[in-house]
Amino acid sequence: MSDADAPLSATPRTRLRRMSQKGRGDRGALFEVLRAGLVCHLGALVDGCPMVVPTVYGFDTTHLFLHGSVASRSLTTDAEVCVTVTVVDGLVLARSVFEHGVNYRSAMVYGTPRRVVDAEEKLYGLRLLTEHVAPGQWDYTRAPNGRELAATALLALPLAEASVKTRSGPPDDGVGPDAALGLWAGELPLVATWQQPLTDPALPATVAVPAHVAARAGTRADRS
Known part of the structure; x- marks a missing residue:
């Protein structure tokens, strides 16, 4: 079984309690969302207060890589974090306000990140991050020097516990009582x-x- 075919983790945190039919249970679906997204949101407790930080990311089959300044308080390695990636595919405009929604692809990754200190692994993770957002840029530009690497923190978050949820298609009220209202309904793709x-x-x-x-x-x- 390939990494893409392997099932996602089944834990109390990744089990979908609402609209479970929108869940995707294979790791291939996780990689699809990670490839499609550019920005993730890192959620962590900092000094007892929640903090959610948007940042770019990179990944391979086992880890999600996040980077920032060594002075960043959000790049913690002593507590669990939650990282989310969301790709908005359009608006779902229904006949009633209640049935309005969004077509999307999303992933949530839970775990305790590890601070990358090995220089070779650090360059590997930073290359993945750079190539994810700007393919070809790593080889085109100057590589980080020692001072820049020392000023950069890189976290490796295992892709061991994650969930994926998606929605696509038209509104859900096409066969209900509101269908007789004669109002336009449909999708507004983005x-x-x-x-x-x-x-x-x-x-x-x-x-x-x-x-x-x-x-x-x-x-x-x-x-x-």
Whole structure:
């Protein structure tokens, strides 16, 4: 059985108690959401208070990698965290306000992250993170130096406990009493696309946009 075919964890925290039919039970579904997203939200208790921080991420088949300043209070390794990724695919506009909704793909990952201290593993995780948001950029640009690596904290969160939930399709009130109201109902899809690159004004005119950046213009940001 491949990693994608393996079932997701079944724990009290990952069991869906409402609308369980929207749940996806395979790890392949988790990877689909992680590939489609760009920003995750890291939820942690900091000094006894909840803090939720948006940040970019990278991942492989076993870990989610998060980075930030070594001074960041949210990058804790002594307590459990919850990381969520949500991709909005559109609005669901029904005949009644109650039945309105959102088409989405989402994942929640629970666990206690580990601070990455090994230099080789740190570069590996930072490369995954960079290549996830900007494929081709790691090899194009200068690699981090020792001072920059020392100033950067990298966390590795195991993908051992996670849940995935999605919604797609039209409103659910097409066969109910409200169907006789004669009101329009349906979906309003949302597709984010990359625009044309904007060159740094400080660059000489002779420096062209690299091919891996130019190629993303007009493509979907969610990599569907």
